[in-house]
Amino acid sequence: MYLYNDSNTIYKRDIREYYPQMWKFPIKYKIGNYLNNYIIKKALEEIESNTCVKFQEDNLLNINTEGIFFELSTRCMSYVGLEKSNERQTIELSYVCSSGTGYVLHEVGHALGLLHEHTRTDRDKFVNIDFSNIKKGLEINFKIPNGTWYKNYSTHYDYGSVMSYRPNEVSISNWKQVTTSKLHPEYDRMTG
Secondary structure, three states: OOOOOOOOOOOOOOEEOOOOOOOOOOEEEEEOOOOOHHHHHHHHHHHHHHOOOOEEEOOOOOOOOOEEEEEEOOOOEOOOOOOOOOOEEEEEEOOOHHHOHHHHHHHHHHHOOEOOHHHOOOHHHOEEEOHHHEOOOOHHHHOOOOOOOEEOOOOOOOOOOOOOOOOOOOEOOOOOOOEEEOOOHHHHHOOO
16 A cells, blocks of 8 residues: 655544454554654644544564554555554655655544545545556546545535645646645635
8 A cells, every 4th residue: 555645734634433453542653764853743742732532652662562663664654543553553654755744644634543635435525546657557646536425514615634645746747736636726726
């Protein structure tokens, strides 16, 4: 699974309604070598100040301890929701992803169970997706999941969501947009 980035804040999103495993609070975390500790901690603090989710740094976090391990990678990705209870879950961050709080917020959002805004079941009312402009193999990031597993609780589509992609995110060319607003072209400048 390849998941990517964004740069705003988390408020309301589609969230998976049923999980076989749930995070235990506070969520322990460890930041691997060569990542921007300040940015990662700032993102976690932003989540804490806007939600009931709490984090606790644990530099001894091992593979058999439930928590999040931020690891340097060539990509930015996270499993959606808690993958396995009583095991460490990795969030992969590239140098670029660990340099902006939006990127970190996006990936932690996935780990907490949040989906991309552009995969909401009602997304076709708000955005057009040009699948011909998506890089091969990344189409999965625009698939609408089974509606019985996820709910948006009647929240409005949020063009400025940290869980959205920029209009040209994962595009075959920076000049070709993948997503465009159906409501107003200026909204395209808000996404991602």
